[in-house]
Amino acid sequence: MPIALAAACLGLVLLVGHAVGRLREAERLVARNYAESLTALDGIRNAASELSHLRVDHIRARITADPVERAKLSDRIAERYQSLSANVGAIAARSRPALISQAAVSARDSMSIWHEAMRTASGRQEEAADLDELADGAQTQITHLAAATERYGFSVHKTAEAAIADRILVIEGIVGAMVALVPLVAWLLILRIQRAAAADAVAPPSSRAGMEARAEATDQTSHGPVARADDPEWTPSPPDMTELVDAAQEGLIFTDGDRRIVYANASAAALTGIGPDALRPGEPASATLADLLPGGPMESKDKVRLTDGRWLRVGRRPAPDGGTLLVLADVTDRKRSDDRAEATAVSLRTALDSMSQGLCLYDAAHRLVVANRRYEEIYGQEAGSLTTGMTSTEVLERSMSAGNHPGSTLSELLGEATRILTKSDRDHNFQELAGGRIIQIDVSPTAEGGFVATYDDVTERWHAESRIAYMARHDALTDLPNRLLLAERIEGAITQASREAGFAVHCLDLDNFKQINDTLGHAVGDELLCAVAHRLTACLREVDTVARLGGDEFAIVQAGVETAEDAAVLAQRIVEVVSTPYELAEHSVTIGVSIGIALAPADGMAPDRLLKSADVALYKSKGDGRGVFRFFEAEMDDRLQARRLLEIDLRAAFAAEVFELYYQPIYDLSQDRISGFEALLRWTHPTRGRVSPAEFVPLAEEIGLIVPLGEWVLRKACAEAARWPGTLKVAVNVSAAQFRSAQLISTVREALAETGLAAQRLELEITETVLLADRGSTVAILHALRAMGPRISMDDFGTGYSSLSYLRSFPFDKMKIDQSFIRDLTVENGSGFIVQAVISLGTNLGMTMTAEGVETEAQLARLREEGCDEVQGYLFSPPVPVSQIAGLLEKWNGAEEAAQAA
Secondary structure (H helix, E strand, O other), rough: OOHHHHHHHHHHHHHHHHHHHHHHHHHHHHHHHHHHHHHHHHHHHHHHHHHHHHHHHHEEEEEOOOHHHHHHHHHHHHHHHHHHHHHHHHHHHHHHOOHHHHHHHHHHHHHHHHHHHHOOOOOOOHHHHHHHHHHHHHHHHHHHHHHHHHHHHHHHHHHHHHHHHHHHHHHHHHHHHHHHHHHHHHHHHHHHHHHHHHHHHOHHHHHHHHHHHHHHHHHHHHHHHOOOOOOOOOOOOOHHHHHHHOOOOOOOEEOOOOOEEEEEEEHHHHHHHHOOHHHHHOOOHHHHOOOOOOOOOOOOOOOOEOOOOOEEEEEEEEOOOOOEEEEEOOOOHHHHHHHHHHHHHHHHHHHOOOOEEEEEEEOOOEEEEEEEEHHHHHHHOOOOOOOOOOEEHHHHHHHHHHOOOOOOHHHHHHHHHHHHHHHOOOOOOOEEEHOEEEEEOOOOOOOOOOOOEEEOOOHHHHHHHHHHHHHHHHHHOOOOOOOHHHHHHHHHHHHHHOOOOEEEEEEEEEOOHHHHHHHHHHHHEEEEEEEHHHHHHOOOOOOOOEEEEOOOEEEEEEEOOOOOHHHHHHHHHHHHHHOOOOOOOOOOEEOEEEEEEEEEEEOOHHHHHHHHHHHHHHHHHHHHOOOOOOOOOOHHHHOOOOOOOOEEEEHHHHHHHHOOOEEEEEEEEEOOOEEEEEEEEEEEEEOEEEOOHHHHHHHHOOOOOOHHHHHHHHHHHHHHOOOOOOOEEEEEOOOOHHHHHHOOHHHHHHHHHHHHOOOHEEEEEEHHHHHHHHHHHHHHHHHHHHHHHHHHHEEEEEOOOOHHHEEEEEOEEEEEHHHHHOOOOOOOOOOOHHHHHHHHHHHHOEEEEEOOOOOOOOHHHEEEEEOOOEEEEEOOOOOOEHHHHHHHHHHHHHHHHHHHOO
């Protein structure tokens, strides 16, 4: 029996050592993975912050007009992106779990795609929605990466926690066995001692001597060569139980009913720190062990902390005679491990409860392991009401009880949960709760066969994205569908038309809208556009669609069109309704509308083709006098193609600088000599020949080429005029578009500085339409130009939106009378009185008066009579190239000036 007990003790000691080692290994696993998770999450938060800053820098760089600021932002963008990409790349490289590594790679790829798109963006408005979508995608991938890291850290923690629990269970079982075994060993030892003492007390002296002799012989047999196996009286002796108990690592203290020490082994003294003398048999235990004995202050504690910081486990076993057996074990390392594990668990729990997402972890049997506080908040559960071991069905029932799913049954919710569990596409796992809250659910399996589910309240993002999606397909001003949604509606009509009747596409353009917008202001223009949108909608059926394409352009998809007459009836009704006067908040206005119509399937079965055909027909209707509608015809497209070819040639001519300047002399009537020249743009096409300015100048304005073309004319004219005699001036026309470009002042300054032309020799001619665009801004620009020295002239007075207020708002240096008034100047009941009045008005205002289009001596004589200052026209010379200026000067001014010009 003693040998078996000794072997059992030894085995238990080895098992304890092994279990403790595995416990420490599991503890290190928890600490390491927790540290890695926190490090990764910190990096991800930094990445999310960097991405937000990078997004702001990109937007600033896109909208800033300052090249210096743009350059600084470009450098900062490159630095931020390099840091951001390296950060996410490091997360991908360091992360051992494939889930986190793949999420990091996806995040890095999304950021790369968005960054490259931003870097190469052309700045067009229609690109903004796509760029924002790419940026949101990158931000979403960062969010997925954070969620994956949180889920992994929690899953590993739970796995390690389970392993620790298993080890603890083994250790507790072993310790329990030892606690049961050691008292047994001690009890056997005490019985042996008591029996030996009793036998010694009753045996006669001779018997005692024989027993001592046998004991001595036994001792010799056990330890020396005297022992003889062939001795008939010799039998094997069991090991000394006292030595076995003294060698035990646990402390053993046995007290009798009087609370005196009966026995204490060596480990008891070492563990308690009490000297061996105080633990000798017979010593009172109350003096040293009163706290540990039954009835003491620490009786209810199985662990006791000593003054030196160590922890002892105390086992108390009553003896039959009223005594007590104390079993002591040093559990300091175990206590520290428990404390560290508990601190780690608290930290992880704190991290879980700090998550912005709700989280539930279920085991393989779909029983709840843990739910964080955010989940309880999202689903309206009381804190701590979801307990470990609850089934997923019970969790759903609690959610129903909280009123989260009105109108849904438990079976429906279970079916939805099953679908989410088996569907890997997180982007479509949404759940709508009471009150319109939207929850996005992500489910990932665990290695143990269970799953972890995260719940993200995306209500605000959902509504924002829904609003963005709506705005991406609707016009912000009128709330009508825009071009994108119109194309989708045409696609739907095409699908419908393949089975039923055809449909029509109407392109509409408001007549005279620009005039109203320019004269009354953009606010009135916007109010008018909304009123037009309302009237158009009222003209249509529910199956039809009206969209705003931009500016004053609209389009209509008319469904169920069987004949062209059906489309004509609607178009005529729209013309009549839109042309009815509008009573706006502060103004009463009237506009018209021109309409182009394309019929499907006759004119095509593709959205772009139909819109193009309707637009061609609209171009024709506006050319036919406006306020009418026209159907698309093939010949219209031919004319439009010719116009587009002219546009291509015009752009090529500008790039190759094949334009040239012609000059028409300005004749001073008081000095009877040429006082200057007006620079006029000419274009000779290699195959078309001479192209009229009336044909290509409006086209240049329409395609946005007039501003750079006007700058070229200004620089070229100044450079050539700088070589003329010092008294001659040069007049250059400036378009309204150049005033809107905000570069006119610097362009004039640079042209004068580069060519060396004296500023007072330059005349800038503008039309009355320039003052219509933005009167306050235009007048300020005119004052700035005059301050530099050039003279300012109003060209074609009387042919535009003439108003005497223009002459009061800015004192022009010159006024030019349009040739349309000069043409019938000498005709009875012609324009003589008008010319007379204009000359008188300009002279009284201190302006130089110039008449254009003078072709006869009679016209010249009448203008001299009325007091006109200058004239120009074919009577003196048509526009000529710069090479012929010397000849004109010789003819009108004399050979001396001609020689200087040559």
